[in-house]
Amino acid sequence: DIVMTQSPDSLAVSLGERATINCRSSQTLFDRSNNKNSLAWYRQKPGQPPKLLIYWASTRESGVPDRFSGSGSGTDFSLTISSLQAEDVAVYYCQQYDSTPLTFGGGTKVEIK
């Protein structure tokens, strides 16, 4: 199984400031057949299901604000919130879809400082 490790476990950021979450996979997620990385990011607000933010490591899902961006390749990835808003208080998860079983990171809790 591909193990997904997120860091930090939690972070507190002031409103309007940048937040960066890291995700590392135990195997490369780069697919040479399409030159893409098989990684997605989700935001889960309290009491709600996860919401897809980013796929293919850096493609923003339709309707997702452009303050969210994804980067990285191979085994190291990041999700950046360029200007934290109150509604971004949530737990964020990365997920690999390179191979089954599909696996998620342990989550990073983002709070307001």
Next chain:
Amino acid sequence: QVQLQESGPGLVRPSETLSLTCTVSRAPITDYYWSWIRQPPGKGLEWLGYMYFTGMINYNPSLKSRVTISVDISKNQMSLRLTSVSAADTAVYYCARARLLHYFDFWGQGALVTVSS
């Protein structure tokens, strides 16, 4: 907008079988792949398996011997059965649409299932 709704008993006794149904609205279940994912209280997400209406199914090996996913095309529903449950199976169970077997773009609100005597 695709809608998914999980339904089933909220309490299951240890060693018995957990059964849930996911009703899909505003999208034919035959057009996409569908998954079950669970989340123990206060913990992370675990993928249980996915299915396609043709009968193609892939289970998480960690649960493979206990889990069954099936589809009822006539009702536009997917079902989950998990046998021999224990307290470790207490979780919110989500059904979700899997875009191209990859990531999950639509989720149900989730159904909390507690395993307790």
